[in-house]
Amino acid sequence: MTSEGTRLFHLSDIHFGLEDREALDWVRSEIDRQRPDAVVITGDHTMRARHREWDAATRWITALRVPVTISIGNHDMPYFNPFERFLTPYKRFEGVKALVERELRLPGLAIVPLKTVRRWQPRLNWSKGWVTPEALGRCLAVLDALPRGTRALVAVHHPLREVGTHGTALTRHGEQALAELARRDVLGVLSGHVHDPFDIAEPTPHGAVRMIGAGTLSHRLRSTPPSFNELLWDGASLTVRARNCEEVPTRAMQIDDVPPDAMPPRTAGEPVAPVQRVPPVDPPVH
Ligand SMILES: [Fe+2]
Numbered sequence: 133m134t135s136e137g138t139r140l141f142h143l144s145d146i147h148f149g150l151e152d153r154e155a156l157d158w159v160r161s162e163i164d165r166q167r168p169d170a171v172v173i174t175g176d177h178t179m180r181a182r183h184r185e186w187d188a189a190t191r192w193i194t195a196l197r198v199p200v201t202i203s204i205g206n207h208d209m210p211y212f213n214p215f216e217r218f219l220t221p222y223k224r225f226e227g228v229k230a231l232v233e234r235e236l237r238l239p240g241l242a243i244v245p246l247k248t249v250r251r252w253q254p255r256l257n258w259s260k261g262w263v264t265p266e267a268l269g270r271c272l273a274v275l276d277a278l279p280r281g282t283r284a285l286v287a288v289h290h291p292l293r294e295v296g297t298h299g300t301a302l303t304r305h306g307e308q309a310l311a312e313l314a315r316r317d318v319l320g321v322l323s324g325h326v327h328d329p330f331d332i333a334e335p336t337p338h339g340a341v342r343m344i345g346a347g348t349l350s351h352r353l354r355s356t357p358p359s360f361n362e363l364l365w366d367g368a369s370l371t372v373r374a375r376n377c378e379e380v381p382t383r384a385m386q387i388d389d390v391p392p393d394a395m396p397p398r399t400a401g402e403p404v405a406p407v408q409r410v411p412p413v414d415p416p417v418h
């Protein structure tokens with residue numbers, strides 16, 4: 133904690149296998165230089181959870197010399213081996229097991245995980261989010277047990293938006309989860325999956341919740357250059373900067389709405405960041 137407050141680096145969607153090496157080297161140097169109080173990585177560490185991708189992710193993450201918590205994304209569980217996916221979905225990230233959905237306690241601030249991935253879903257598209265009653269219950273129990281005066285940021289992979297731009301459920305039971313988090317007055321929900329940064333006040337029946345998304349550090353770009361979020365909590369307010377190698381201003385980086393997936397916008401009406409750095413061809417999904 134500095135005299136300014138508690139500083140967090142919120143990284144997401146590094147997608148080892150298609151990672152942006154230059155961007156990652158820059159982030160590593162910024163972590164070494166600024167020594168944030170914690171690094172929160174909100175999932176999609178690999179492309180297809182291949183052993184070599186998880187090995188590279190594990191090496192990079194375990195070399196960080198600050199407290200780290202990571203969420204599991206839809207790209208992080210075995211993709212080509214259904215037996216392993218069902219029976220031992222976390223086996224490939226044994227090297228970072230202690231960091232997975234780890235609660236972090238910082239002065240006056242807690243990072244509380246909420247799982248949004250499942251090894252299977254009763255629908256065709258398993259890449260989307262799903263909040264189970266058990267996962268929500270675990271998260272709420274941790275929030276309810278925090279010492280009085282401790283504020284919380286909840287870390288997820290999928291934004292807790294139930295209905296996306298195209299009317300499909302991005303995260304099943306996300307609205308209910310968000311309403312419960314509003315009742316507990318969380319500072320915000322940190323997410324990934326979308327590959328563009330955002331900072332949106334999402335209304336719920338119990339008041340608005342701040343949904344904060346980090347961009348990607350991979351070559352799977354949507355409408356912004358590679359970036360991460362730097363958060364500063366001074367005990368009264370939380371400021372968010374979408375930092376990027378090109379020094380594009382934060383507001384030009386942030387989209388105003390949550391798209392249903394991380395693919396570049398191709399049809400009218402899809403959320404596009406003001407910087408409009410949309411790749412001309414869709415990034416590879418391999
Ligand atoms: Fe992703």
Ligand SMILES: [Fe+2]
Binds near residue numbers: 206289
């Ligand atoms: Fe994802």
